[in-house]
Amino acid sequence: MKRKNDRKLQIIEAAIKIFAHKGFYHAKVADVAKEAGVADGTIYLHFKNKDDILISLFEIKMEEILSRFHAAINKKTNPIKKLKLFIELYFKLIEEDQNLAEVFQVELRQSSKFLKDYHNQKFIDFLNIIGQIIKEGQQQGEFRSDFHINTMKIAIFGALDELARQWILSNDPKFNLRDVAVEMTRTIVAGLLPINTGDVL
Amino acid sequence: MKRKNDRKLQIIEAAIKIFAHKGFYHAKVADVAKEAGVADGTIYLHFKNKDDILISLFEIKMEEILSRFHAAINKKTNPIKKLKLFIELYFKLIEEDQNLAEVFQVELRQSSKFLKDYHNQKFIDFLNIIGQIIKEGQQQGEFRSDFHINTMKIAIFGALDELARQWILSNDPKFNLRDVAVEMTRTIVAGLLPINTGDVL
Amino acid sequence: MKRKNDRKLQIIEAAIKIFAHKGFYHAKVADVAKEAGVADGTIYLHFKNKDDILISLFEIKMEEILSRFHAAINKKTNPIKKLKLFIELYFKLIEEDQNLAEVFQVELRQSSKFLKDYHNQKFIDFLNIIGQIIKEGQQQGEFRSDFHINTMKIAIFGALDELARQWILSNDPKFNLRDVAVEMTRTIVAGLLPINTGDVL
Amino acid sequence: MKRKNDRKLQIIEAAIKIFAHKGFYHAKVADVAKEAGVADGTIYLHFKNKDDILISLFEIKMEEILSRFHAAINKKTNPIKKLKLFIELYFKLIEEDQNLAEVFQVELRQSSKFLKDYHNQKFIDFLNIIGQIIKEGQQQGEFRSDFHINTMKIAIFGALDELARQWILSNDPKFNLRDVAVEMTRTIVAGLLPINTGDVL
DNA sequence: AATGAATGAGATTTCATTCAT
DNA sequence: CATGAATGAAATCTCATTCAT
Numbered sequence: 128m129k130r131k132n133d134r135k136l137q138i139i140e141a142a143i144k145i146f147a148h149k150g151f152y153h154a155k156v157a158d159v160a161k162e163a164g165v166a167d168g169t170i171y172l173h174f175k176n177k178d179d180i181l182i183s184l185f186e187i188k189m190e191e192i193l194s195r196f197h198a199a200i201n202k203k204t205n206p207i208k209k210l211k212l213f214i215e216l217y218f219k220l221i222e223e224d225q226n227l228a229e230v231f232q233v234e235l236r237q238s239s240k241f242l243k244d245y246h247n248q249k250f251i252d253f254l255n256i257i258g259q260i261i262k263e264g265q266q267q268g269e270f271r272s273d274f275h276i277n278t279m280k281i282a283i284f285g286a287l288d289e290l291a292r293q294w295i296l297s298n299d300p301k302f303n304l305r306d307v308a309v310e311m312t313r314t315i316v317a318g319l320l321p322i323n324t325g326d327v328l
Numbered sequence: 329m330k331r332k333n334d335r336k337l338q339i340i341e342a343a344i345k346i347f348a349h350k351g352f353y354h355a356k357v358a359d360v361a362k363e364a365g366v367a368d369g370t371i372y373l374h375f376k377n378k379d380d381i382l383i384s385l386f387e388i389k390m391e392e393i394l395s396r397f398h399a400a401i402n403k404k405t406n407p408i409k410k411l412k413l414f415i416e417l418y419f420k421l422i423e424e425d426q427n428l429a430e431v432f433q434v435e436l437r438q439s440s441k442f443l444k445d446y447h448n449q450k451f452i453d454f455l456n457i458i459g460q461i462i463k464e465g466q467q468q469g470e471f472r473s474d475f476h477i478n479t480m481k482i483a484i485f486g487a488l489d490e491l492a493r494q495w496i497l498s499n500d501p502k503f504n505l506r507d508v509a510v511e512m513t514r515t516i517v518a519g520l521l522p523i524n525t526g527d528v529l
Numbered sequence: 530m531k532r533k534n535d536r537k538l539q540i541i542e543a544a545i546k547i548f549a550h551k552g553f554y555h556a557k558v559a560d561v562a563k564e565a566g567v568a569d570g571t572i573y574l575h576f577k578n579k580d581d582i583l584i585s586l587f588e589i590k591m592e593e594i595l596s597r598f599h600a601a602i603n604k605k606t607n608p609i610k611k612l613k614l615f616i617e618l619y620f621k622l623i624e625e626d627q628n629l630a631e632v633f634q635v636e637l638r639q640s641s642k643f644l645k646d647y648h649n650q651k652f653i654d655f656l657n658i659i660g661q662i663i664k665e666g667q668q669q670g671e672f673r674s675d676f677h678i679n680t681m682k683i684a685i686f687g688a689l690d691e692l693a694r695q696w697i698l699s700n701d702p703k704f705n706l707r708d709v710a711v712e713m714t715r716t717i718v719a720g721l722l723p724i725n726t727g728d729v730l
Numbered sequence: 731m732k733r734k735n736d737r738k739l740q741i742i743e744a745a746i747k748i749f750a751h752k753g754f755y756h757a758k759v760a761d762v763a764k765e766a767g768v769a770d771g772t773i774y775l776h777f778k779n780k781d782d783i784l785i786s787l788f789e790i791k792m793e794e795i796l797s798r799f800h801a802a803i804n805k806k807t808n809p810i811k812k813l814k815l816f817i818e819l820y821f822k823l824i825e826e827d828q829n830l831a832e833v834f835q836v837e838l839r840q841s842s843k844f845l846k847d848y849h850n851q852k853f854i855d856f857l858n859i860i861g862q863i864i865k866e867g868q869q870q871g872e873f874r875s876d877f878h879i880n881t882m883k884i885a886i887f888g889a890l891d892e893l894a895r896q897w898i899l900s901n902d903p904k905f906n907l908r909d910v911a912v913e914m915t916r917t918i919v920a921g922l923l924p925i926n927t928g929d930v931l
Numbered sequence: 932a933a934t935g936a937a938t939g940a941g942a943t944t945t946c947a948t949t950c951a952t
Numbered sequence: 953c954a955t956g957a958a959t960g961a962a963a964t965c966t967c968a969t970t971c972a973t
Contacts, residue, residue: 166935168933168934168971171969202956231330310480314483541775554755557947568955569956570955574953589781683893687888692885695884758964758965768937771940774966780964
């Protein structure tokens, strides 16, 4: 049993690399097999079809990520600290495994719409980490309450995600995600604090 | 015998519809031809190949969008008003032509990495509309200066874009982009105002 | 009527050039039209289809060639002189219009087998010029009689033709067809003279 | 599961038959596949593309032919005997495998100009068998020396080749290649013997 | 379980030919 | 007569998936 899972992970790691470099549609199953060092047919002992590789990859990796995020964030109690940490963790994640990041950013975004029967619950869970933090912030009076949590969690994720994407696409060495994390934390928190902006708008 | 440009636009409109519904990779050139009411071969009188349909589509539509945004935003002088307007225009754009929005959001994001020799200058121009607004805001002392314009323009675009994407993907009638515009304007402006957050972080 | 024929010849000249450079199958009717300076559709006012361009081209040009050869050769009476002249005329023909030569050599050879309903009578007539010369030579006792005219006319044509082909393909400036004509005349005549070779074979 | 080479040869044999009957350009890859009893896609496991079938076919068959000719001819020492043998072998080759002959005669002649990057070294080697025989003949004083070997090898090949082609195209049962071989040997040898023809020319 | 040769459906693209102007 | 935009049949080639070994 352990062995079987090893082989599956081995294929997934190969798939991440290949999908990141060629894109899901341009990647051939044979490419993944070669990168994984197995025969083409072996892929089909572990995955239903090509789509299933992408879905499984996402499920498995996302589970790891969710655990990691939950574990780290639950150690803090202050919502602002939690938000700061989330941002740091997110950019660290991107930096650590660019290939995985690229697959998530580009391929899954596009694919979830076309992969049959795939409801992307893990992504929703991920967004909800932010949602939960904001909620606590509102409950504790640290954040304004004149916005919807569902809107804001998407907006925050979108901001971080787009920064991550542009960081991946650009190869500018001056584009440093740690600095970006500091900037973004400051700005996002500023945007959420209970400060009246009514007079300028 | 239609004017050459008419025929090209007719195919582009069909392509937007088809690509939005099926996705670029799942869409057949024959689908586009049928939707446009022309023969398959006619496509190739106007476009080099399938990729070229997507690129041309983007170039032409993006030009329109850039003009429209520039024209509207240049009528205002106050950076905060400009930012507010940008957000409104962006969501209006998404609402007006969901198919186009979907193609831009999903297909082009994925494709721009693989379409050969396609440097997406128009997208950079679009981002720079936000960049320019922020810059003016900083110069006029309306916004903080402790962040990079290039970071912030990406973040703002990412936030709006992700909201738009989720709006398109969800069909929740309660998810109203006009309300979102109001919320986001308030929050983004709050995030940029020259207010010290140092004490909470 | 004269005008109509002019237009047809104009297309034929263009076709010779295009077919010589690209080969019949790789040449597009549109290429021929462009080279001729007419619209694609105009071609079909003068020719039934693409095959018909090649056939007509051959018929018209071959008629000219046959007349020219007959006229020149009939001025001589001696079969050896006639043969010498034929060889000279043939290489001169090749040198004069390489494009036409190339079309005849490569395209027609291949095409006559696949062009529907085309029995290549003109080519037979051309071979028979040689046949007639040999026949006269035999009758006048200048040539041996222990070979078949039909065999020999093909062999002689083949020798000259292959030399022409290689001359066209090579661009060796030292490969001079006039010298070749001299050599070949000497050798062919030697091969036909009534000299017994029985002892060496 | 056949040996890889078996499968390739099987496809080549099918291709020879199909190309001979329909011509390279009119033959569909699907025709070859069907004749070979394999799926269309299988062709592409062994050949890069349709052109590659023709080139591979030529290379493989030509190698066989060159070996066979070299082996047989090297058993003789006398140049005249060698030439006689060459002629016999050539016509035998044509008779033995008419389909292959047809492909070589018609298709390759036409194609070699267009198949990209294909320098037909094997054909040059084949011509040089004749060249070598003539050279030996000259060195041993059996043949005249007042002609160029490079000219004569082409002429001899051309004569034989055109006879072969006409034999294939005609279906005349009286057209017998063995008789032709005898005639041609006599004539070619006569043409090369050191006999002065200066007085008749 | 693993292999990898074989499959064959399916998509892009070409281009000879037509016909309304 | 001439045009050239439009047609659409047809062919090459790809690649996810299967299955005998």
